[in-house]
Amino acid sequence: MNIKRAKQEVKDTIEAYLLKDEYGEYVIPQIRQRPVLLLGAPGIGKTQIMEQIAKECGIALVSYTITHHTRQSAIGLPFVSKQTFGGREYTVTEYTMSEIVASVYEKMEKTGLREGILFIDEINCVSETLAPAMLQFLQCKTFGSHEIPQGWIIVAAGNPPEYNKSVREFDVVTMDRVKKIEVEPDFAVWKEYALMQQLHPAVISYLNTRTGNFYKMETTVDGRKFATPRGWEDLSQMLMVYEKLGKEMDREVVVQYLQHEMIAKDFANYLELYRKYQMDYQLDAVLSGEIDPLLLKKASHASFDERLSVVGLLLGRCRNSFADLMHEEQVVELLFEQLKLAKEGLLGVHIGQPLQFLQEIADGFQKETQQRKEAELLTRKEERCRRKVTEILEEYLMKLQKAGASEGNAAFELVKGWFEEKQDALEDAVDCAGAMLEHAFDFLEEAFGAGQELVIFITELNNDYYSVKFLQEYDCERYYRYNKELLFDESGRAIEARLRALGR
Numbered sequence: 001m002n003i004k005r006a007k008q009e010v011k012d013t014i015e016a017y018l019l020k021d022e023y024g025e026y027v028i029p030q031i032r033q034r035p036v037l038l039l040g041a042p043g044i045g046k047t048q049i050m051e052q053i054a055k056e057c058g059i060a061l062v063s064y065t066i067t068h069h070t071r072q073s074a075i076g077l078p079f080v081s082k083q084t085f086g087g088r089e090y091t092v093t094e095y096t097m098s099e100i101v102a103s104v105y106e107k108m109e110k111t112g113l114r115e116g117i118l119f120i121d122e123i124n125c126v127s128e129t130l131a132p133a134m135l136q137f138l139q140c141k142t143f144g145s146h147e148i149p150q151g152w153i154i155v156a157a158g159n160p161p162e163y164n165k166s167v168r169e170f171d172v173v174t175m176d177r178v179k180k181i182e183v184e185p186d187f188a189v190w191k192e193y194a195l196m197q198q199l200h201p202a203v204i205s206y207l208n209t210r211t212g213n214f215y216k217m218e219t220t221v222d223g224r225k226f227a228t229p230r231g232w233e234d235l236s237q238m239l240m241v242y243e244k245l246g247k248e249m250d251r252e253v254v255v256q257y258l259q260h261e262m263i264a265k266d267f268a269n270y271l272e273l274y275r276k277y278q279m280d281y282q283l284d285a286v287l288s289g290e291i292d293p294l295l296l297k298k299a300s301h302a303s304f305d306e307r308l309s310v311v312g313l314l315l316g317r318c319r320n321s322f323a324d325l326m327h328e329e330q331v332v333e334l335l336f337e338q339l340k341l342a343k344e345g346l347l348g349v350h351i352g353q354p355l356q357f358l359q360e361i362a363d364g365f366q367k368e369t370q371q372r373k374e375a376e377l378l379t380r381k382e383e384r385c386r387r388k389v390t391e392i393l394e395e396y397l398m399k400l401q402k403a404g405a406s407e408g409n410a411a412f413e414l415v416k417g418w419f420e421e422k423q424d425a426l427e428d429a430v431d432c433a434g435a436m437l438e439h440a441f442d443f444l445e446e447a448f449g450a451g452q453e454l455v456i457f458i459t460e461l462n463n464d465y466y467s468v469k470f471l472q473e474y475d476c477e478r479y480y481r482y483n484k485e486l487l488f489d490e491s492g493r494a495i496e497a498r499l500r501a502l503g504r
Contacts, residue, residue: 001181115151
């Protein structure tokens, strides 16, 4: 199955394992809660989805790569103690608590979360001395003599033997005690994730037409050559930073991430053309409504690959604009919730202490953010959103102090006015993003008519989370008209077939 389905399977398993009956006992007893074993090629996202799952389920996560551990760190160190049996004292060997089990308890103390996921990566690549401990862990949910606490679900991940020489196969007894999920790379699923994470448009545009290069693992006389989803994502991050620093990425840099020389060379060449088209087609002017007739002529006579790149450039700009807008909307919504709390106090019991009460609101929000961060329940974007809200609340406090507001009604009216200004700015931003989309349609219509490029543009908008969210709020007549007229006819299927052929 693909990584999206695997993620949902793990979430469903967690929900089932954590379900309790009317007496507060787990419906599925711990002994019947099989560890989940994810098996799949390296770099397809097995490890990454665990953080997402923990945040979405609101539980803790302790993650270990087991190949970094020795037998002692996994099961604990032996020590001698005295015990009495039948009236006689005996010397016995006990073990200190495993570092891994101790980490689970530490996470519980730090976050206050009593339930979570213990994730063990590369579990089938352990050394010969550690292998028996791993079998015991999967079969009995213990490390040494110490059990994993109740409410903690075990998830392990490993690579098939063809990808790792260190892999050892588990016996039937062990495999019969785990819930095995085999994961395969899937570009359509990864693309959905890539768009949500706002990966570099050049990466997405390139892989749209060369899906065969999304995941490739080859064995040659010179060793392994490969390109993985993890490599593409890390390359995308570096590419965006390079652009901020004013640096250009060439093949020598690309091959550091895509360790498949042919694919690295192909993407580096594509990236060079992508930059050229970005300059040639003057996107800033096009998306502001200034369309040069010479550009229209150039686009209409361009090759199919060049046309696809131009569409990709337009999509990238629009998508980023929509995503930024959605993030700003989240800030305004979160700020509104805090100001609702402030209103109750400013017009109520705290009417005589507006500054002090608003400071309490800001401090409480900041404390809640810190608690969620420590519990690892916030994504990076959510954390930045909350930071922005904290900054705005502090800004409002400074303005109130400067205005000398000493009465709740007056303070609230000022804050209300500042918030309305922010709402107005957000509405202006929606209009600007809408105008950008309209100008993109203008260019596509004039350059290509109602052809295949427009079908691709509409299809890609429909596949993007932020674009769909924006179009639910913004009434774009041409989007709905073209969506109805073009998307479901034969030309759409023909273009998809051509794109798949190019990706081979």
